Amino acid sequence: MAERLKKYSKKLKNGYEIEVVPLPSYNQVYGLAMTDFGSVDTRNGDLPAGIAHFIEHKLFAKPGYDVSEKFAEYGANSNAYTSYTKTAYLFQTLDNPYDNLKVLLDLIQNPHFTEENVASERGIIDQEIQMYLDMPEWVLEQRILGQLYPNDPISQDIAGTSESLQQINKDNLLATYQQNYRPNNMDLVLVGDVDFKKIEDIVENSDFHGSPDILPSIKQDFEPIGAGGQEKMEITQGRSAYGIRIDADVSKPELVKLQFELNMIMETLIGEASDNYEKMSNLNIIDDSFSYNVVAENNYCFMIVSGSTNYPEKFQEYLQKHLSFDELKKVLDTKRFERIKRDAIGSYLFAQNSPDAIANQMAELYFYDVDYLELIKLIDSISYDDVLQVAEQFIKDDNCTYYNILPK
Structure with missing residues (x-):
């Protein structure tokens, strides 16, 4: 603990x-x-x-x-x-x-x-x-x-x-x-x-052969998001991905906080305990391969939702409609938010039973100016209004795109 x-x-x-x-x-x-x-x-x-x-x-x-x-x-x-x-x-x-x-x-x-x-x-x-x-x-x-x-x-x-x-x-x-x-x-x-x-x-007392110079950080300018696409492969079932790009100009510790906030949004809207997950399953739009991933590293911040599906168009349409600020306002109340935040804190504490989990997360956080042992305070500082504000600011149709791989 x-x-x-x-x-x-x-x-x-x-x-x-x-x-x-x-x-x-x-x-x-x-x-x-x-x-x-x-x-x-x-x-x-x-x-x-x-x-x-x-x-x-x-x-x-x-x-x-x-x-x-x-x-x-x-x-x-x-x-x-x-x-x-x-x-x-x-x-x-x-x-x-x-x-x-x-x-x-x-x-x-x-x-x-x-x-x-x-x-x-x-x-x-x-x-x-x-x-x-x-x-x-x-x-x-x-x-x-x-x-x-x-x-x-x-x-x-x-x-x-x-x-x-x-x-x-x-x-x-x-x-x-x-x-x-x-x-x-x-x-x-x-x-x-x-x-x-x-x-x-x-x-x-060890030796090294690297340069003592410090490399300047490079702020990358990205091209506009693509309109989406698809291709065919020798597969029996199609796969679909829906992506959201987050262009956030924030400090390194704020980027760590943003990753937790985005995970809370995704867990609320399409996590396994969500109504949307159940509805998509009942409509046969998704199967057990369905998952999402939130990445916030250096200049990059994005979310990808993917899985196998026989209905790629329905997959994209459903996510475009329900991954939204308006949807989040409907389903996320303060009680549910506190439960999701407790789950995030619980996952952090549970990982402390594993030396490899401690070491990997500690090293990652070092490069974002966050002390691993202070991470619990950062998570706890996230408010209900913070999560709603992030959703309103970043989850928009023009930040989203898709790609499908279809059977030949």
């Missing part, structure tokens, strides 16, 4: 920010290093699509060994992921947390890019891309993002394209790494039965 969690943090002389949550009663230790660099950041220097994901893959390759093998030697499972705006490297272990921390630092600090290992990785990632191109749900996500943000990096596959992979080489990998994998562009989080002073000493 929030009362028993304590966090120790410090900005070290070498630029690293470390955040440690000691959990003496837990056997598992979770470590994470996150950099504020993701797939959409190709506009910083006109980089080829997929380069953030490529770096994530190739940082595991060192001269004569793979870092995942080093983690395994110390009893840890390791992984990594690239999102639109972040890249993260992580480990979970029951033993040797400090040795595994040193391995994590080796992973992020010592790149080894060669023409040979870059060439071999191109083929591996290209196979991954081709596999996703046969998955209608993946294609649909890229297409609806292309309607929400035409000609923007976010509409491209995080892994890039077959063409962009050919533009990635050891030189632009190293230059991109050095520019973005800087201690002052990263956050290191450890959660579990660990000692803060030992972690501080290990990280303070």
Whole structure:
């Protein structure tokens, strides 16, 4: 629970920010290093699509060994992921947390890019891309993002394209790494039965090869939202997506708050407990694949509703009519609002039983100037009027678009 969690943090002389949550009663230790660099950041220097994901893959390759093998030697499972705006490297272990921390630092600090290992990785990632191109749900996500943000990096596959992979080489990998994998562009989080002073000493005495410069933030100007579209694939049932773009000029903490407010709106209007969800199910417009996602990251804020359907036009028409400020005013009273807010707080508190959930959310919030342990206050500060105001300001027909994938 929030009362028993304590966090120790410090900005070290070498630029690293470390955040440690000691959990003496837990056997598992979770470590994470996150950099504020993701797939959409190709506009910083006109980089080829997929380069953030490529770096994530190739940082595991060192001269004569793979870092995942080093983690395994110390009893840890390791992984990594690239999102639109972040890249993260992580480990979970029951033993040797400090040795595994040193391995994590080796992973992020010592790149080894060669023409040979870059060439071999191109083929591996290209196979991954081709596999996703046969998955209608993946294609649909890229297409609806292309309607929400035409000609923007976010509409491209995080892994890039077959063409962009050919533009990635050891030189632009190293230059991109050095520019973005800087201690002052990263956050290191450890959660579990660990000692803060030992972690501080290990990280303070580590080495790095990034640039000390701070990159200027880039405010992106987006093209107008697309009018929608559709295509056909070899599938037996169609899939449909409805997207809403939120162009909100707010501070970083306000963006975190906005994400919670938008989630409350969507849960009220089309969550599984809503009347609209039941009506759409009874009309056979949706099935169990129906879901929504709210994203608020850096310059991007949007909501996507998607699912399998045999009636794509009805799917779009229903959502356009019922995802609205007028509908929200009808169905959201103060009692229901308080229940939804309690659910959001409950989800936050429940996640504190999981070291990996704590670490991932803590690192994400660091880049939005929000203290993880203060998040409950931010959620609690949201008022009924705040939610109505957000709906009135942002959920409008001209902010919306769609995309359908139909059977051939």
